Amino acid sequence: MTDDVPSATGEYDSDIEAAIRENHPALITYLTAGDPSLEDTKAYVEALDRGGADLIELGLPFSEPIAEGPTIQAAINRALEAGTTPEGFFELVDELETEAPLLVMTYYNMILQYGDEPDVRPFVERAAEAGLSGIIVPDLPAEEADPLREACDDHGLDLVFIVAPTTEGERLETIMSQVSGFAYVQARLGTTGARADVSTATHESLARLAEYDVPKAVGFGVSEGDHAAEIIEADADGVIVGSALIDIVASSDDPAADLEAKAEELKRGAIRGAETVTVDTEDTPEPEQP
Amino acid sequence: MSTSDPERNRERDSEATFGDYGGQYVPEALMPALQELEEAYERYVLENEDGFMDEFRERMRDFGGRPTPLQRADRLSERYDREIYLKREDLVHGGAHKLNNALGQVLLAKYMGKERIIAETGAGQHGTATAMAAAHLDMPCEIYMGRTDVNRQRPNVYRMRMNGAEVNPVEAGSGTLKEAINETMRDWATTVENTHYVIGSVVGPHPFPKLVRDFQAVIGREAREQIREKAGRLPDSVVACAGGGSNTMGTFHEFVPDCADPRFANESSGRSPRDDDVALYAVEAGGSSLEIDAEEGLAPNSATLSTGTDGVLHGAMTKLLQSEEGQIMESHSVSAGLDYAGVGPELSYLAETGRVTPVSVDDEAALNGFHRLSRLEGIIPALESSHALGYVEEAHDELGDLVVVNVSGRGDKDLETVLEETEKRDLEAAPEVEVFDRD
């Protein structure tokens, strides 16, 4: 990682921050690696990259995904049944050549168990070697993150933290002081999963974060271009979409083509939202859509 | 970019962990609720604010039926030629030790101003206890239970519904406790602002392992006093079954300082170190074998302390049944309440340091234990507790002259399973199965 450089020079703390700031408004996509196979994932990731994804999260499947809703849980089960292993995952990342930087999203136990002893370092070393730019761990709150953050700092990886609707006051400050790459703003309470609307919790969370100069990306429930527009309009720097893409993986006859088209739709929505912001600078948060 | 304060973290660590075990590995959305619970735990449980503990003890007496007896088991004593005492948690209202914790937590939720109760259950005993406590204290209650467990513990499903709780079967995985916990955590992550999750054992993120232990510690507190009254001294050994480990920790907690090792000295108890330890045996479910089926990702047992490795599951660093890559295994036990791939972090710590000895017996030894106690003493024990009794049969020569065994619950819920499993085997103490077909 480079040292802090003012953004006016066009340089940023990390690949991830650059990917979001330079492609503002950014599209961040999630897929579970190995669903339904690692070869398929490779094709799908490349399709998302072509379709305009600015940052790509890849899930390394864990058998107890407590932060996931039914869609991603099912994807994880498919990936595990297909025999997806951490080593297979890293080999996929070794092979991928995308414009968008890649992040791994996985649970803490998967990180700890990589290598001979329970220790976070071997995983981080391998992640850096494979060219990953960052890590998101849904069951690792800031309180428990020191060992992983130190290892990530040593290898130039970002450790992305989630800010929940319940995160306020002192906790919010602690987390925001530790965020690297971007703040993952959880749009609503509960688990991941595509929804029909954008929650008012999103607007409230973004308002709480307004004073922090860190890229903010909103996920959990985003599924359509219109949601993306609304979220960017509410002052987010990026939108994160997972379950809606996994629905395509699970049901489409031509997932690669449909994923590419979906990425385009989401990116267009985000850009529409950004245009509205520039036109109407004193925008107030819109009420929740019906 | 790291701005954390190592001093602060060290201080927090000693409260949230037991050696290397414990901690709070949960989604961020739940962290404020854990902090709130931690504060409530300190104020109400540790400091008895607003007379919380007084009310809890009174309700456990009048509603829960405490204290439970410590009974000399005459025929077991004769059989093993030593003094065997049974702590009768099967006599707690609802039929198991689980009410000690469930009532404590539902009452705490009430003091905290929560409006809704959720819980997971394996054997259904914790679900039943929670449903009873919620009805008693007038709180709405929803219970998650794996599909396999719903099928093998039907009497408890009926009881939960009778008490007004909603029972949600969980279809995922092998449909046992692990999956039920996942689903309850998901519910909690959605409803955390008004809902309390009554976790059913000494597992999960801090402060649950301490909170549950403190509500269960009444078992050992009574037993310690009762054995001194009846036998004039402390026991040579204390035996309890371990699933998550709540009856284990509840039974052991007061005896942990009864040893020579200064690490476990308890200043506030005013006890001087002893030369001879009160030995503590945690009996796990050996299932059909202690070997792991790596191909299938399956442990045909639930003997986590005996065979598990360190990792993070359900919010805590602890011992787990897991693959080399970190995937959690499906566990197995004839007894639903022990069928779990994890175990409480404090128990992992006590086992690691040698204060607690983890042991196991297989399904068959537990079934024999079930029949033996039923025949010899007129007490039908839970299949979970039957593991502790199975161990006493196998290892009585090592247990010393004076032994306390915790009978964590009664076996009414298990009769169907026991009949079915007994029919498959040729068990020495079992009644003829045809006898049951005549009615």
Ligand SMILES: Cc1ncc(COP(=O)(O)O)c(C=O)c1O
């Ligand atoms: C009677 C009885 N004993 C023991 C257990 C195991 O739980 P723990 O190890 O937390 O005591 C259960 C769990 O349902 C139970 O019902």
